[in-house]
Amino acid sequence: MTEPLSVTVRNEPDHTVVVAHGDVYFDTVGPLRDVLLPLAAAERPRVVLDLANVSTCDSSGLNLMVQGHQLAARNGGWLRLAAPQPVVRLAFEVTNLTRLLAVYDSLAAATGDVRAGNGPAGNR
Amino acid sequence: MDLLARTRIAQPDGLSAAVNAALRPLGVRMTLYLVDKEQRALRALPEPDRPAPPGLAVDSTVAGRAFTSVRAVPATDDPRGGSRLWLPLLDGTERLGVVEVTASRPGAADAADFAEQCDMFAALVGHLITVKMPYGDFLVTARRTQRMSEASELVWRLLPPLTYACDRMVISAVLEPCYDVGGDGFDYAVGGSRAFFTILDTVGHGLSSGLGTAVALSAMRAARRAGDGLVAIAEAADAALVEYIADSHFATAVVAELDLDTGLLRYLNAGHPRPLLLRRGKVVRELAGGRRMPLGLADPKIEVAEEMLEFGDRLLLYTDGVIEARDRQGAWFGEGRLIELFERHAAADLPAPETLRRLCHAALAHYDGPPRDDATLLLVEWSARAAGTVLP
Numbered sequence: 362m363t364e365p366l367s368v369t370v371r372n373e374p375d376h377t378v379v380v381a382h383g384d385v386y387f388d389t390v391g392p393l394r395d396v397l398l399p400l401a402a403a404e405r406p407r408v409v410l411d412l413a414n415v416s417t418c419d420s421s422g423l424n425l426m427v428q429g430h431q432l433a434a435r436n437g438g439w440l441r442l443a444a445p446q447p448v449v450r451l452a453f454e455v456t457n458l459t460r461l462l463a464v465y466d467s468l469a470a471a472t473g474d475v476r477a478g479n480g481p482a483g484n485r
Numbered sequence: 486m487d488l489l490a491r492t493r494i495a496q497p498d499g500l501s502a503a504v505n506a507a508l509r510p511l512g513v514r515m516t517l518y519l520v521d522k523e524q525r526a527l528r529a530l531p532e533p534d535r536p537a538p539p540g541l542a543v544d545s546t547v548a549g550r551a552f553t554s555v556r557a558v559p560a561t562d563d564p565r566g567g568s569r570l571w572l573p574l575l576d577g578t579e580r581l582g583v584v585e586v587t588a589s590r591p592g593a594a595d596a597a598d599f600a601e602q603c604d605m606f607a608a609l610v611g612h613l614i615t616v617k618m619p620y621g622d623f624l625v626t627a628r629r630t631q632r633m634s635e636a637s638e639l640v641w642r643l644l645p646p647l648t649y650a651c652d653r654m655v656i657s658a659v660l661e662p663c664y665d666v667g668g669d670g671f672d673y674a675v676g677g678s679r680a681f682f683t684i685l686d687t688v689g690h691g692l693s694s695g696l697g698t699a700v701a702l703s704a705m706r707a708a709r710r711a712g713d714g715l716v717a718i719a720e721a722a723d724a725a726l727v728e729y730i731a732d733s734h735f736a737t738a739v740v741a742e743l744d745l746d747t748g749l750l751r752y753l754n755a756g757h758p759r760p761l762l763l764r765r766g767k768v769v770r771e772l773a774g775g776r777r778m779p780l781g782l783a784d785p786k787i788e789v790a791e792e793m794l795e796f797g798d799r800l801l802l803y804t805d806g807v808i809e810a811r812d813r814q815g816a817w818f819g820e821g822r823l824i825e826l827f828e829r830h831a832a833a834d835l836p837a838p839e840t841l842r843r844l845c846h847a848a849l850a851h852y853d854g855p856p857r858d859d860a861t862l863l864l865v866e867w868s869a870r871a872a873g874t875v876l877p
């Protein structure tokens with residue numbers, strides 16, 4: 362029933378895109394945690410998590426995104442969440458985590474201002 | 486009085502024998518059955534020199550009917566007629582199991598007030614079971630059908646009894662999977678005209694989320710008992726989670742208080758599914774206010790929401806594991822089905838704990854295999870009539 366999670370990383374000149382594929386659950390989140398947290402722990406990290414291919418996400422997934430966001434912010438950078446499907450967006454909204462996490466409708470919206478060198482903005 | 490004297494130094498495993506020693510002069514025997522944690526079967530307490538009778542399914546037996554309806558039920562299969570009786574076994578209004586009463590001497594059951602006398606005696610037995618429970622593992626394990634996880638051991642010790650009733654209110658809760666709780670929990674406290682209640686769901690699985698629930702519940706209790714209001718109670722949980730629980734583990738929660746005089750409900754919703762308000766048999770709306778981020782993530786934008794309840798209203802609070810049960814085809818149990826069943830059980834006027842037992846089992850049955858998340862429900866009924874449904 363639950364789709365295993367696969368994760369790929371694409372290094373752009375001025376940011377890193379992490380693409381997740383599958384369901385983010387307490388028992389599938391491992392590969393994403395192993396990629397995301399080290400990236401967020403770098404100096405002035407600029408990380409975009411592409412959620413377009415994530416069909417569902419439980420609280421363990423949300424927790425990882427909060428952790429990544431807090432870690433990145435502490436290191437002077439940011440984690441942005443791009444293109445969540447409706448079910449995942451609903452999870453952000455029900456939990457009111459849209460007040461904390463930077464959620465963008467698309468990958469382009471999440472990275473549009475990067476070359477301008479801006480820091481994190483609010484929800485797009 | 487004889488029973489009280491006998492049980493003062495009785496061991497937990499000596500309770501059944503003490504009960505029957507006290508009853509012997511009256512020509513009556515009682516077999517005590519405790520309901521298992523999952524509330525599916527009634528299991529007889531083993532007694533020395535008496536083989537334990539087989540367990541009885543709650544859903545399909547006369548004994549089960551006494552348990553679910555909280556009413557005395559005559560054992561219809563008894564050829565002597567009227568001399569055998571099933572009674573609910575309660576601690577106050579907390580359902581513990583049932584008592585099988587057998588009049589061992591002809592004529593003992595003929596007294597007009599036989600059932601009433603037995604019921605008063607069973608009420609005392611219910612209290613004694615609760616009193617003796619913590620002193621050993623006998624009564625605790627008598628309610629278990631399998632080994633309990635570390636997290637479950639921790640969380641169950643922190644929870645109040647599943648059901649409480651006073652003259653104007655009933656509050657009841659259910660928590661599954663009871664032997665393997667992740668991070669769900671609940672609490673309540675009633676005093677004077679104020680009823681406080683909360684339901685929460687800590688991120689993650691196993692002992693780490695159980696620890697988060699323990700920390701959040703304890704912090705909220707400490708704040709509440711120090712006289713703090715709702716905002717400060719939630720902030721106490723924020724601070725404790727940040728300080729003591731690693732990896733930004735947060736907990737979604739509803740934290741609420743109901744004024745039993747006026748019906749004014751004040752509540753905060755820390756990223757939790759919205760409570761359902763049932764009025765005159767229909768779910769009229771979700772309570773959508775009081776939004777803040779989950780406990781453990783300080784939120785500068787906090788405002789307490791208010792809702793004026795009508796006498797007779799019911800509030801259903803639940804964790805996402807209830808509606809997010811998915812069957813083999815991937816279909817959610819969903820809020821719609823929860824509402825439909827909630828309304829149906831309200832129409833049948835089921836006691837609050839029985840409503841929750843059935844809602845919870847319906848959600849669990851929807852999972853394809855073992856549940857992937859905790860499922861907790863908490864029901865608050867603000868009415869004078871509700872208490873009558875949980876009393877024999």
